[in-house]
Amino acid sequence: MEKLKKLWNDRSNQLRYARWIIQYTRPYIGKIILMMLITLAQTIMTLVMVQVTKTIIDNATGGNSFVNLIIIYIVMIVGMQILEIFMSLFSTILNERFSFGIRKQIYEKIIKSHWMDVRKYHTGDLMTRLTSDAGNIADGIIGTIPNIIQLCIELILIFFMLFYYSHLLAIFALLVAPVADVSTWWFGKKLRKLQVKLQESEAAYRSFMQESLANLLIVKAFANEDYSMEKLTKLRENRFYWLYKRTKMGVVTSTAMSFSFQIGYIVAFAYGALQISRKVITYGTMSVFISLVNRVQAPIMGLAQQIPKVVSILASAGRIMELQNIPLEEKEAKNIKAERIGIEVMDMTFGYTDEPVLKDASLKINPGEFVAIVGESGIGKTTLVRIMMSFMSNIEGKVSYFNESGEVENSNAGTREFIAYVPQGNTLFSGTIRENIRMGNLNATEDDIIEALKLASGYDFVMELPQGLDTVIGERGHGLSEGQAQRIAIARAFVRKSPFLILDEATSALDETTELAVLQGLQKLTPRPTCLIITHRKSILQYCDRELKIEDKKVSI
Ligand SMILES: Nc1ncnc2c1ncn2[C@@H]1O[C@H](COP(=O)(O)OP(=O)(O)OP(=O)(O)O)[C@@H](O)[C@H]1O
Ligand SMILES: [Mg+2]
Numbered sequence: 001m002e003k004l005k006k007l008w009n010d011r012s013n014q015l016r017y018a019r020w021i022i023q024y025t026r027p028y029i030g031k032i033i034l035m036m037l038i039t040l041a042q043t044i045m046t047l048v049m050v051q052v053t054k055t056i057i058d059n060a061t062g063g064n065s066f067v068n069l070i071i072i073y074i075v076m077i078v079g080m081q082i083l084e085i086f087m088s089l090f091s092t093i094l095n096e097r098f099s100f101g102i103r104k105q106i107y108e109k110i111i112k113s114h115w116m117d118v119r120k121y122h123t124g125d126l127m128t129r130l131t132s133d134a135g136n137i138a139d140g141i142i143g144t145i146p147n148i149i150q151l152c153i154e155l156i157l158i159f160f161m162l163f164y165y166s167h168l169l170a171i172f173a174l175l176v177a178p179v180a181d182v183s184t185w186w187f188g189k190k191l192r193k194l195q196v197k198l199q200e201s202e203a204a205y206r207s208f209m210q211e212s213l214a215n216l217l218i219v220k221a222f223a224n225e226d227y228s229m230e231k232l233t234k235l236r237e238n239r240f241y242w243l244y245k246r247t248k249m250g251v252v253t254s255t256a257m258s259f260s261f262q263i264g265y266i267v268a269f270a271y272g273a274l275q276i277s278r279k280v281i282t283y284g285t286m287s288v289f290i291s292l293v294n295r296v297q298a299p300i301m302g303l304a305q306q307i308p309k310v311v312s313i314l315a316s317a318g319r320i321m322e323l324q325n326i327p328l329e330e331k332e333a334k335n336i337k338a339e340r341i342g343i344e345v346m347d348m349t350f351g352y353t354d355e356p357v358l359k360d361a362s363l364k365i366n367p368g369e370f371v372a373i374v375g376e377s378g379i380g381k382t383t384l385v386r387i388m389m390s391f392m393s394n395i396e397g398k399v400s401y402f403n404e405s406g407e408v409e410n411s412n413a414g415t416r417e418f419i420a421y422v423p424q425g426n427t428l429f430s431g432t433i434r435e436n437i438r439m440g441n442l443n444a445t446e447d448d449i450i451e452a453l454k455l456a457s458g459y460d461f462v463m464e465l466p467q468g469l470d471t472v473i474g475e476r477g478h479g480l481s482e483g484q485a486q487r488i489a490i491a492r493a494f495v496r497k498s499p500f501l502i503l504d505e506a507t508s509a510l511d512e513t514t515e516l517a518v519l520q521g522l523q524k525l526t527p528r529p530t531c532l533i534i535t536h537r538k539s540i541l542q543y544c545d546r547e548l549k550i551e552d553k554k555v556s557i
Pocket of ligand 1: 378380383384424
């Protein structure tokens with residue numbers, strides 16, 4: 001009841017979700033209807049088979065021939081099997097297409113929205129929406145909703161057929177319906193609550209295993225092995241508790257259901273036997289009673305089971321729509337000529353929260369300049385770079401790029417074309433070293449890659465690896481040293497040959513000689529880019545034309 005009330009109060013949202021689902025489903029409507037028609041044909045065939053069975057029994061008891069009817073019966077069984085095979089293949093394909101369609105849409109949305117808006121979500125949360133929520137909707141559209149329509153049609157057809165043979169039994173079967181529906185609703189509600197608890201405990205248990213495996217080194221370094229084992233055991237016990245409760249509830253529910261089935265069955269059986277003894281009906285009609293009473297109850301039970309599923313489909317649609325509502329980042333069509341590029345930031349204010357990190361900050365870097373940015377840890381250096389890269393959506397003030405011909409373009413997703421960026425921290429992907437470098441420029445030739453690697457002082461160590469550029473590295477560059485990973489990330493930026501280069505603590509893990517070599521490589525880049533270097537090291541400053549300092553939420557010279 002509470003759930004119903006909640007649904008009712010939230011009806012405008014639920015309607016929005018439902019409308020979204022309908023709109024999304026439109027291209028698949030034809031195929032879904034075809035599927036429903038086939039299931040309907042199956043229902044009608046089973047009803048015809050009931051009728052045929054009756055005639056066979058009546059003919060047999062009346063001493064008439066029934067061979068032809070048996071043949072018809074067998075042909076129908078074979079036909080049903082063929083339809084069944086077709087249906088299961090068809091619905092699997094349709095489900096896969098449908099769920100991939102939704103996944104692709106969400107993935108595209110995530111990739112093409114502002115980084116900051118998406119980054120608010122936990123990666124695990126995004127993954128859940130991409131996988132289980134999308135799957136839930138697909139199951140709902142391909143399975144649950146056609147099923148509900150199908151069950152309703154089935155119920156009406158069977159009811160009238162039963163009504164034709166016995167008014168009394170038909171009405172009795174209908175009376176069982178509300179009782180069965182209310183009880184399954186009640187049990188279902190309890191079951192759902194337990195299911196949520198079980199899923200939560202399962203998530204906790206899994207994340208613990210995943211996280212401790214990913215940080216195995218820390219577990220060992222702090223001698224946490226026994227502690228980890230104990231924690232795992234506790235989490236498993238918690239999971240087991242909910243699993244046991246859920247299973248107990250499931251058993252009670254299914255027992256109650258089958259019990260009400262049995263009652264219906266026994267009533268039909270006793271009533272049929274009574275009618276036969278009074279010679280009011282034939283044995284054939286008796287077989288109709290028994291099978292139809294069974295069949296009329298199946299859709300009633302089925303319908304009751306669909307209600308929680310509909311609730312969960314709408315919930316998933318809501319979670320997906322939340323992502324759909326994130327605005328896409330603007331990418332302006334017109335790019336200024338990217339010869340030599342400078343940047344101007346004017347009265348810019350930005351904060352991750354209400355508290356700004358940078359306030360009314362201004363700076364200008366002319367084309368071709370080498371500029372260093374310094375400032376204590378946590379002051380906003382990386383944040384400034386993210387703003388220049390237009391990763392954030394809620395910036396006050398103006399950030400624009402300009403070239404030597406005086407053309408100006410406000411920063412947007414498109415102006416990232418001008419920039420080659422080496423982010424702070426290890427940002428390599430799993431895969432080969434070549435693949436990692438090529439991500440900087442998908443059109444790079446082998447020569448371009450080698451040249452960039454040489455300028456980043458990474459060529460020698462890569463060539464010493466047995467597989468060279470084809471060496472496969474793990475997540476976040478696992479298999480390379482920090483300094484080696486940094487040089488690959490620098491080569492990835494160099495290969496882009498962009499007019500503007502941003503290095504965020506890109507050489508922090510390098511020794512002085514290697515760092516010097518990288519900076520000299522940087523000077524040799526052709527064409528020579530404008531360069532913004534964030535650093536804590538004084539030694540780098542001698543390579544720069546100017547030094548900017550972030551202080552008191554402003555950029556000062
Ligand atoms: N995603 C985020 N959400 C909320 N606050 C953030 C986020 N990222 C950074 N901050 C905060 O913004 C401030 C500036 O962070 P930023 O990463 O720009 O510092 P930084 O100057 O690059 O420091 P470091 O030298 O340590 O790299 C910090 O106080 C930090 O806590
Ligand atoms: Mg930083």
